[in-house]
Amino acid sequence: MKRNISITHLSQTPMEKQKVELVERKCIGHPDSIADGVAEAISRALCREYMEECDGAVLHHNTDQGEVVAGESRPQFGGGKIIKPIYFLLTGRATRQFGDKVFATDAIAVEAARAYLRQTIPTFNMETDVIVDCRMGTGSTDLRDVFHTKKGHTAVPRANDTSFGVGHAPFSQVEQIILGLDEYIANEFRPKNPMVGYDLKLMGLRDINTITITVASAMVDRYCSGIDEYVEMKEKMAESFTQVARQYTDRKVKVEINTADIIRKKTTSVFLTVNGTSAEMGDDGSVGRGNRCNGLITPNRPMSMEATSGKNPINHIGKIYNLLSTEIAKEACQKVDGIEEMYVRLLSQIGHPIDYPHIASVQCITKRGYTFKDFAPEVEEIVNKRLENITDITRLVIDGKLKTF
Amino acid sequence: MKRNISITHLSQTPMEKQKVELVERKCIGHPDSIADGVAEAISRALCREYMEECDGAVLHHNTDQGEVVAGESRPQFGGGKIIKPIYFLLTGRATRQFGDKVFATDAIAVEAARAYLRQTIPTFNMETDVIVDCRMGTGSTDLRDVFHTKKGHTAVPRANDTSFGVGHAPFSQVEQIILGLDEYIANEFRPKNPMVGYDLKLMGLRDINTITITVASAMVDRYCSGIDEYVEMKEKMAESFTQVARQYTDRKVKVEINTADIIRKKTTSVFLTVNGTSAEMGDDGSVGRGNRCNGLITPNRPMSMEATSGKNPINHIGKIYNLLSTEIAKEACQKVDGIEEMYVRLLSQIGHPIDYPHIASVQCITKRGYTFKDFAPEVEEIVNKRLENITDITRLVIDGKLKTF
Amino acid sequence: MKRNISITHLSQTPMEKQKVELVERKCIGHPDSIADGVAEAISRALCREYMEECDGAVLHHNTDQGEVVAGESRPQFGGGKIIKPIYFLLTGRATRQFGDKVFATDAIAVEAARAYLRQTIPTFNMETDVIVDCRMGTGSTDLRDVFHTKKGHTAVPRANDTSFGVGHAPFSQVEQIILGLDEYIANEFRPKNPMVGYDLKLMGLRDINTITITVASAMVDRYCSGIDEYVEMKEKMAESFTQVARQYTDRKVKVEINTADIIRKKTTSVFLTVNGTSAEMGDDGSVGRGNRCNGLITPNRPMSMEATSGKNPINHIGKIYNLLSTEIAKEACQKVDGIEEMYVRLLSQIGHPIDYPHIASVQCITKRGYTFKDFAPEVEEIVNKRLENITDITRLVIDGKLKTF
Amino acid sequence: MKRNISITHLSQTPMEKQKVELVERKCIGHPDSIADGVAEAISRALCREYMEECDGAVLHHNTDQGEVVAGESRPQFGGGKIIKPIYFLLTGRATRQFGDKVFATDAIAVEAARAYLRQTIPTFNMETDVIVDCRMGTGSTDLRDVFHTKKGHTAVPRANDTSFGVGHAPFSQVEQIILGLDEYIANEFRPKNPMVGYDLKLMGLRDINTITITVASAMVDRYCSGIDEYVEMKEKMAESFTQVARQYTDRKVKVEINTADIIRKKTTSVFLTVNGTSAEMGDDGSVGRGNRCNGLITPNRPMSMEATSGKNPINHIGKIYNLLSTEIAKEACQKVDGIEEMYVRLLSQIGHPIDYPHIASVQCITKRGYTFKDFAPEVEEIVNKRLENITDITRLVIDGKLKTF
Numbered sequence A, B, C, D: 001m002k003r004n005i006s007i008t009h010l011s012q013t014p015m016e017k018q019k020v021e022l023v024e025r026k027c028i029g030h031p032d033s034i035a036d037g038v039a040e041a042i043s044r045a046l047c048r049e050y051m052e053e054c055d056g057a058v059l060h061h062n063t064d065q066g067e068v069v070a071g072e073s074r075p076q077f078g079g080g081k082i083i084k085p086i087y088f089l090l091t092g093r094a095t096r097q098f099g100d101k102v103f104a105t106d107a108i109a110v111e112a113a114r115a116y117l118r119q120t121i122p123t124f125n126m127e128t129d130v131i132v133d134c135r136m137g138t139g140s141t142d143l144r145d146v147f148h149t150k151k152g153h154t155a156v157p158r159a160n161d162t163s164f165g166v167g168h169a170p171f172s173q174v175e176q177i178i179l180g181l182d183e184y185i186a187n188e189f190r191p192k193n194p195m196v197g198y199d200l201k202l203m204g205l206r207d208i209n210t211i212t213i214t215v216a217s218a219m220v221d222r223y224c225s226g227i228d229e230y231v232e233m234k235e236k237m238a239e240s241f242t243q244v245a246r247q248y249t250d251r252k253v254k255v256e257i258n259t260a261d262i263i264r265k266k267t268t269s270v271f272l273t274v275n276g277t278s279a280e281m282g283d284d285g286s287v288g289r290g291n292r293c294n295g296l297i298t299p300n301r302p303m304s305m306e307a308t309s310g311k312n313p314i315n316h317i318g319k320i321y322n323l324l325s326t327e328i329a330k331e332a333c334q335k336v337d338g339i340e341e342m343y344v345r346l347l348s349q350i351g352h353p354i355d356y357p358h359i360a361s362v363q364c365i366t367k368r369g370y371t372f373k374d375f376a377p378e379v380e381e382i383v384n385k386r387l388e389n390i391t392d393i394t395r396l397v398i399d400g401k402l403k404t405f
Helices: A032-051 A105-121 A174-190 A225-248 A317-337 A372-388 A389-400 B031-053 B105-120 B174-191 B229-245 B317-335 B372-388 B391-397 C031-053 C105-120 C174-190 C225-247 C319-334 C373-388 C391-398 D031-053 D104-121 D173-192 D227-246 D318-337 D372-388 D393-399
Strands: A005-009 A018-026 A068-069 A072-074 A081-084 A086-090 A093-095 A128-132 A137-139 A164-169 A198-207 A208-218 A253-257 A339-346 A359-366 B007-008 B020-026 B067-069 B073-074 B081-084 B086-090 B094-097 B130-134 B137-139 B164-169 B195-209 B210-220 B252-257 B339-347 B357-366 C005-009 C020-026 C068-069 C072-074 C081-084 C084-089 C093-095 C130-134 C136-141 C164-169 C196-207 C209-219 C252-257 C340-346 C359-368 D006-007 D020-026 D067-068 D072-074 D081-084 D087-090 D093-095 D130-134 D137-139 D164-169 D194-209 D209-219 D252-257 D339-347 D359-368
Touching: A005 A372, A018 A174, A018 B339, A032 A068, A032 A086, A032 A105, A032 A389, A081 D104, A086 A105, A105 D081, A128 D130, A164 A317, A174 A198, A174 A208, A174 A225, A208 A225, A225 A253, A317 A339, A317 A372, A317 B031, A339 A372, A339 B073, A359 A372, B007 B372, B020 B174, B020 C130, B031 B067, B031 B086, B031 B391, B081 B229, B081 C105, B086 B105, B094 B105, B105 B130, B105 C081, B130 C130, B164 B317, B174 B195, B174 B210, B174 B229, B210 B229, B229 B252, B229 C031, B317 B339, B317 B372, B317 B391, B339 B372, B357 C164, B372 D318, B391 D209, C020 C174, C020 D318, C031 C068, C031 C084, C031 C105, C031 C391, C084 C105, C084 D252, C093 C105, C105 C130, C136 D209, C164 C319, C174 C196, C174 C225, C209 C225, C225 C252, C225 C359, C319 C340, C319 C373, C319 C391, C340 D020, C359 C373, D006 D372, D020 D173, D031 D067, D031 D087, D031 D104, D031 D393, D087 D104, D104 D130, D164 D318, D173 D194, D173 D209, D173 D227, D209 D227, D227 D252, D318 D339, D318 D393, D339 D372, D359 D372
Parallel strands: A005 A359, A086 A128, A093 A137, A208 A253, B007 B357, B086 B130, B094 B137, B210 B252, C005 C359, C084 C130, C093 C136, C209 C252, D006 D359, D087 D130, D093 D137, D209 D252
Antiparallel strands: A018 A198, A068 A086, A072 A081, A164 A339, A198 A208, A339 A359, B020 B195, B067 B086, B073 B081, B164 B339, B195 B210, B339 B357, C020 C196, C068 C084, C072 C081, C164 C340, C196 C209, C340 C359, D020 D194, D067 D087, D072 D081, D164 D339, D194 D209, D339 D359
């Protein structure tokens, strides 16, 4: 059966040539990102348990909900304290019984959530700073949609819903800067500067040729002796981050850290926290409210509202099609010459096999000097191949090789 | 002080001329919409209380979170039953003390949520079908940001965050159809056909000149005697909805209802519910995961990830700038000749007055036969005026005159 | 089979002749009593549902737990407000599936709890003042213990546990006064004086021939215009209550109301509430912490620690044996001459039919002028008869004809 | 000021001469005992925090509530699994602010509860088997009742309520056996036989001269390879426990273990658990529903309904008077010759200093050969002394030197 793939030329000003561009990322310790991470950790733990107990098969579940209810803290230079723990409500549903097997879904969810939190935000005292509660429901698994990870099983699951996924490539300079900064902070800057917390919001604004990166960064009080050290760190961050950004652009770059700080003799109000996340003192979070599955929020680009994190990676369109769209766009832009920009949209039809979307719509902005018709067949080939092997996405997700936020 | 307003020409294929277009709406009883509605109802109730107690002033609060945890039900033709109530967790925070006043924030939130649910989904038995729990935190009000609704107060609140809002106009045919259908169902079709529930998902796909509207509609079991009546209703819906859609387009229209239904002698699986929402039996919901503030999810258009519902309407950019962007685009397209399509983005800077955004970026696709330069000044004028009167948005929200989802 | 019934003479100073006697009762609106009432209301609602759905059979359940977490209020003369609702956590377990029947256990529990609260404390605004949450588990019904309320079924359920019940008769003067006062307040005084709330603690102390009744009574603020009316009411209560008490005794009676009140010009601290229960502002409650099943707390008498309320009335010893012990003692003291005081203890053996206790131990203090041996056989006869008809207790409980607290 | 102390002679058959006696103890891992232990652990942790922060002063709090909601498990020989964690709801209230100090009451409560559970039931996997949630309220501290543990502060706190405490001595044979067994199991038998869980219910029945000890003991599945080892262990327990019991009595002793077990070829139903407590699979627990502060439930003795655990040890009568009554009885029976049995009741009057009870009533059964009048003064002396030094109780509680359940 032929797939319904539509490759069209898009006549549009490419992003880099548009006057204004906005890009945002909520880093790993932002309340919304915490919610995403916990949701995905639970889904992956359930997948592993199902596979172990059911000879490689993954059963139905969805944990793409859940709420982070902020606690209360009293940060202070040198080290403050958590007054009221952050409250995590785990929800969603998972198959608890299948044949004669019973799965410890609630216990698995709580364990996965706590393990994720411990690992991701090592400043947390897991005995005092968080409460992980669980009101997960019971799902049932339709036999036709059991996904086997072992070879020899070729049935492709059917779409859980009429829904869609979107993706684009390549990333603009600002997008690259934001993603690059996030990695730099996580892997290089924070390890050397533990004062920098886990909850950063990176906001990139390009105004023609000036890029302003506004950073809101929670600081960890125990690693900050006083206001002077705090101010020093902000300067150090601005400097280092500017250097990182410059690796991706020749445009003018400005980095601003915690612009809402008030530092006066009488009233000092800075972004100081006990553990490095605003969830400890007033900011709630929930799944699917933050980054899209490419790690960014890009109001100048098409986006899906679907939460990717926590959804089952077997037949949930909101997860699989978003991830796949992005992968397709990336691969096509890398392998095929002549594409200035590409937007991929995959639309499912509930109950139909996920490798046959209702429509796979690809829009390409053609690079100067190339002809759309020349590269269109090559793009279609990639789309077709990727759809054929759509269950690779499932495997990558289960193995934790695809980020979801 | 001059505002930083950028009006630029956008060279882009207008939506109606793009090959594929996707538009979605989650109607009032969808779990995500319920979450949105409850969040907004609470914010408005708090606003009213603050105004009454504080001589017209509105204090700080944010209730743009909250979770709908699905219950369990046993629908059956003629009337089934709710086994386990839906659980609503109200979170967020609100000012509880201001001067010597104490506000009953929790009680107000619970009452507003219950009143909203009772009114919006009248099939709910409020004594058995829902649990409204509350873990709302305490916020504090910065004196400089108290918003006075009475005359004579001219101070404009300062942005709570560095964030942005986006909006567009005019609506495409598919967008108009989806919004038109939603209204038609709510105001005309359901009142006459109570079998149709409150939780509908309307998905519009335009493939060149064919528009397919896929409707997932929860049916209310007590108003449906059996499978025949159910099937009849689906036919009636398809027919009526097609007629409504045709008012907005000359394109070919197809309407499909509950395509996942399985109706066979042995196995019948249809979208039957006790109260007309899938929240009763397996689908969780949360604030900000559904429709944008224009009532739609439009992956072909720029969108903001921010939840509009439940945020305070005083200084929360995620609410005010999204609403304002949409209003600006609507007004400009209505009043100014020559605009084919318009995208508005407003970017704030934390701590700065909200009527002076960091940048107000407007992109226009020019109608054939018009010149961008001719209408640009008029557009700027509208943007400027609207920003000047930005607190009108606050008033409209409090009065319930602006929808947020 | 002969029952193991032991009737023994007890050589002990009768209560009325002991120097000091203490008796307490927590009235209907005391947090512990609210918890008891809610627990029992749920059990009765489940019984009714099971009987209706299962042709007269009652299935297994236990709802003898549950917590009342106090809210916050701001009472003030003329009418204050509830800030934070009281939170009720319903727990326990109930059979959700039996054969092909599914029972709406959670929904029934929530409905029963709300209905009970509405009816018992009519001052509650059910939309703002209470949150009823439910974390009830699932129980299973052993076929052998299904209790049939219809005729023709003669199997007697087997004891759920090795446990016991205790009861005594007759009631002493102080006991009679406390119970009499409770009735008088509920049926006569409060209806005419709505200022008197639902949460009263009646504490009776007899010191030889002086009886002091200390009353802690929550007052309802909306029915109290100011401190003068409050003080007046206290005087009126003291007077009326004294008159009531005198109907039961010739001893000297003193009644003291809200002795902890501080009424001074500067600092006034009185027991004022919005709804007439301390649960609204700081006092938690839980099942089984208050009155024993005879309505009293009597540290001078043997007591069982078992909560009677909420336990299933089919085979739960903690409920049935406590109720039955009391009934046996009452009947024997009424019908048999010569008993000054009687203490009944019934001990079960897990897994054995409840009409054959491990031991039924009855201790009698003989009235002056009578001989123990003369009336012992008559007492044994009553005990035997009552055990034979033990399932009458079940029926009376289901019909709400036996109080449990 | 002279204390109101009443020492009276009690004419009553001493316990050992009564025909039937019942004594029960719920061991450390029984759901009600877990609730008690957690409540007391929290109170002690709060005391320590207050003392550290406030120069030795203890502030107001009460945590004598809280609910243990049972989880779900699948025990199996060799090791089963926890499906759904036990849910602990911490409630009560504690002073959060005092002067300019802020106390991390919620975080302290959660930490204390988790630490207690980890230590007390070491089989618990704290990452999967328990959820500790907290809805603790805020209390306020009356300056007059701040209790200073440092020398030089002599003010005695005032009674929080009109309430009472009761105690008795000496312990009967059955009482001694039950307490002795509990200690033996905890300190000797379980360490060598880890199959024996933490949740045991010891029920002693004396029928004239035969003492039957019925033991319900949760077994830990990971330490039990199969039904044979299970049965063997039961035999071993019966034997060892009988030997222990014989140390306290010359009466006939019978020990029966898990009498409800069904061990047949087809249906085997035994008391097997994953962690050694029934809380994991169906039995809820709550504070104050189990043992009295002497560690026993004694329906043949006067008892108080008040929960001792979790109450503040400063001015809460329900805690202090129960502990003190027991201490007084113990001391008097030890030091004074001629007392066969003693019952102590202390009644407070709200607002009055706790060292001056409304009445301290002591009833003594005189030993054959002694005269009541001879030893009464000595008893009064002890009562008076103990009341004078009543705050010693507070210190002992804070230091964990007095058991509360």
